[in-house]
Amino acid sequence: MPELPEVETIVRDLASSVPGRTIRDVEVLHANLIEGESAAEFAQALRGRRIGGVTRRAKNIVFDLGRGDRLLVNLGMTGRLLVPRRGDPLPTHLGVRMTLGRGRELIYADTRRFGRLWRTDDAGWSAFDGRLGVEPLSDDFTAERLFEMTRRSRVAVKTWLMDQARVVGVGNIYASEALFRAGVDPRRPANELALGDVERIRRATREVLTEAIEFRGTTFLDYRDASGNRGEFYDRLRVYDREGQPCPACNRPLRRIVQANRSTFFCQECQR
Ligand SMILES: [Zn+2]
Known part of the structure; x- marks a missing residue:
């Protein structure tokens, strides 16, 4: 998608x-x-x-x-x-x-x-x-605003990040990737995150989205750009679709779990 x-x-x-x-x-x-x-x-x-x-x-x-x-x-x-x-x-x-x-x-x-x-x-x-929620690449996407928004929800942070009424455009692939880069366990309830966690999630989300745009997106099945070409970001994914493969940071096998009926990929060692 x-x-x-x-x-x-x-x-x-x-x-x-x-x-x-x-x-x-x-x-x-x-x-x-x-x-x-x-x-x-x-x-x-x-x-x-x-x-x-x-x-x-x-x-x-x-x-x-x-x-x-x-x-x-x-x-x-x-x-x-x-x-x-x-x-x-x-x-x-x-x-x-x-x-x-x-x-x-x-x-x-x-x-x-x-x-x-x-x-x-x-x-x-x-x-x-x-x-619709806040645009993650806009100036409105601040750690303070995000932190304030997380206070009201006990939903797991990965599912929280994918709710389009809160933050828009972050789906299953980029939520897993952003939380890996932020070092945050996807199962943690949103309202238990510290301001420092939220700041790292904010920075990692912007970073992964910006890089993916540079590589013209991630092609899984049918996605093509307006000229009909595939996106090249697939090869740069660090955890998504990589269950059992070594974590790029610690070499331990990556895990897959299901949250809200969607697959989540993460490293149990690197994400706390
Ligand atoms: Zn790891």
Whole structure:
């Protein structure tokens, strides 16, 4: 499932090719990908609209359409959003096809179709934005704020970190990686962390997300960037998907446990 670095990589790619282009036509091949209105209404409302900027909020891709209107895309498990170069083969499992000005296309493809696309006006956007937690790469992500937030929860810190109403964009891969780098046991209740633990988690989370963006994300199954390439961060993972392999710091075998139905990978020696 794409997490913050994968979505950020796609957004940066799209931000260099899509802004300033007008949506000439929209073809919806799978109506159930469209939320909040019919496929025909969605297509009609987008035709003729000019895309201003492309940004990210949590794991959502946000196209600014002007006048406070936005097109939002959530990739779900296997969604892909790309602008093929002329002559590139189109991906399989096409979901939505937008013809842009100057001969380009913006394609949404999705094998399992858990993704969604929807439009919002300014009020809808504010409500949506308000339900989401703090962006871990923003200036708002301070140790003091994080520490304050952890005081109210007995949830295990790994599960806590993945709650999108608290901190956005950190999913299963990067939560395991960040806690390893921070040296914090993923099973510790959030409200028992000391300020020093929280500061290390904050620093490690930013570090692992920033590095993953530099390597254009982590490809597990279907993730591809907007040019159709795989992310290269997989080889740099230190604990995720490495059960039984030696810890990169102490050489003892890494462990896998299940928390909130998700696998957690960690080192029992290095993480306290
Ligand atoms: Zn270790």
